[in-house]
Amino acid sequence: MFKEKVSKKEFLKVVGMGCLALCVIVGSFNLSSQGNQAKAKTYVIANGHEIKTMDPHDILDSCILVRGNMYDGLTRFQGDPPLLEPWLTESWEAGPEAKEWTFYLRKGVLFHDGSEMTGEDVVYSVEKLLNGGRAIAGTLIKVLKPGATEAVDRYTVKFHLTEPCAPFAGLAQFIFVLNKDVLERHEENGDYGNRWLATHGTRIGKDGAGTGAYGLKEWKPGSYWTYEKFPDYFKGWDQPHMKDVRVEVVYEAATSIVGLKKGIYHYWADMRTYDEMQELMKSPLLQEIHVRNPKINFIHLHNGKPPTSDVHFRKALNYAFDYDSLIQVVLHGYNERNIGYIPNSLFGSLDPEKDWYYTYDLDKAREELAKCEIxxxxxxxxxxxxxxxxxxxxxxxxxxxAGLEQLGIKARIELTTWPTFCEKISKPETTAHMSIIGLSPYYFDPDHFARLADPRGFGTYAGGSWYENPKITELHKKALATPDKEERIKLYQEAQRIELQDASHIWLMQVNYHNAVNKDVAGLENYSPYGRLQELREFYFKSEWE
Structure with a gap:
């Protein structure tokens, strides 16, 4: 694919050796901190990054392990393809304009301290979420303001939105309901118990703040955390399940591979590349999983910092990226090209057979560079x-x-941890020129991905381009207000076509799910793209239950 200086063979050698050097820089594997063989009846997960909080309202990505197990939302997506189901609710209904929503709570749901969840807990949790500037609030604050949630009675809650919101029931999965009485005991200067919950989490007993299937047992930040099951979980425990879970922080993918092959870990909480899967499948202990998954990987281009603030420079970068070599050669076709910000497998995506999009073309890249005003x-x-x-x-x-080098542009790669990445990308002055990340589908609606291209993403890892186009924002607003699916498709496609001309990002690929799990682990048929094998209650050990 390279037309000048670098052959495909040389490209693969550079990329392959670069990845190997960056991932296996440790030189040798030290698994002593994780112990020897995984203990019987303890499900051991290797997680590729540390977490900075146990507060579900502070978590948007990479911590499904926390918010999906210790806490519950009003709704939840389940199955493949994902379908929205009542969770802490029995049902819900929307008013004629989708501005007023009524949720009827499930009766008998217990918090980890044994008290029953009520409408007052829901109201308190919403106020905590919206008033505290929590990360998840960015998905709700545009339509739901503080003081607009009402407990009609013990088991009925009404939400009075500022504007119509067709997918609000899906957004309600982010309303993780917390124990009002417990958090009020730990409030500091009216912070809704935020500081306490962030470091303490929800534990089974008098400080039980959540309703989830598991409670936090022990947490050593940067090293590991453990769970224990909540016996009175409202979904019950009639089915086979994991009783005890330990999550180890393992930064190097290569270290996790060695651990999986030796049976030290049962699962790695992320997706695997082709080369990693080839290595993992050499082990007789492991089974493989391959599922189409609506997650996209992309590159934020900082629209507010020179030189990426220049649209011609951004277009040059889009033309300088060798998409086919990355996806088809380096990644062996495990993923698929995605030309806009809505994944191919979700309604509202662009059609590469009909729509224009960027391709690798160094001549066009140089033409755009010549137009730069910076x-x-x-x-x-x-x-x-x-x-x-x-x-x-x-x-x-x-x-x-490799593409930048072809254009004579000097750059450097900066590898970081998840907390540091999130902290830097939350402010325009500390966001890098180019930030590489992915976005998973937390609710299966184009609106979730639309925040990549409007101000709702600002301050989170989804807003690292600091890009805003009033035309796109208005199209997103219209799409959010209409219940007509076909009309929404047209609006989202029009918005993406405008964004492509602005080149606010480099859109790369839909990342399909590939992984390896210990053969003793069963229940994998319950896989959902929402949970990505991280909703622990669904899985169990064959050796223990069969």
Missing amino acids: DYKKYEPLVITTLGGYTTYIAMAETLM
């Missing part, structure tokens, strides 16, 4: 940032670097 050389080396230990992200960074 002297990009003044800002070299440009910074490309992504998460360390994630080989796909690193391959994306190496491919981008």
